[in-house]
Amino acid sequence: MRISMTAIVVVVIFAIVLFGAKRLPDVARSLGQSLRILRSEAKAMKTDGEPAAPPAAAPVSEGSPAKTIQSAPGASSTARPVTEAEGEGRR
Template sequence: MLNPMIGMPQGAEWLVILAIVVLVFGAAKLPDLARGTGQALRIFKAETKGLRDDDEDDVKDTTTPPVAPPPVELPPTTPEQPQAEDRQADKNNG
C-alpha cells in the first residue's frame, strides 16, 4: 500500500518547488527552460509514435505471405560454334 507521507506535492509544496526553481535558474531563464522542455516533449512523442507505427508495419508485413514473382521464360540457347583458333588447333592435333 502507498505510504501517506510519500505522494504527490500539494498546493503549498508546489509553491516551494517553484520558488527553488526560480532561485536556481533565474526568472529570465524560465521561459527558455519551458520552451526547451516543450520541444523535448514534442520530439519524444513524435519518436515514440514513429516507433509504434514501425511496429504496426512490421506486424502487417509478417501477416501477409510473400508473393513470388511470375516465372520468366528464357530464350532458347544455340550451341556455340568453335572459334577459328580452336579449329586450327583441332586440325593440328587430329
C-alpha cells in the same frame, strides 16, 4: 498521490532561485520541445512494426525494370522513381 499547494510553491521558488526569472521561459520552451520530440519518436516506434502502404506504381519502360530511390529511415516522404538524369549520372 496529491501534491499540496505548499509543495508547488516551494518548487517554483526553488526553480526561480536556481535558473533565474529571465531564463525560466527558455527552460520551459526547451522542455516543451523535448516532450514533443519524445512523443513523436514514441509514436514512430509504435507504428514502425506495422506494414506500410505499398508505393504507387511508377510507369515502367519496356527495356528495363523501374528503379526507385528509397527514403531515409524516419523520413516523412516515400520512395520516388529515379529520373533519367539521375540514372545516367550513376553509370
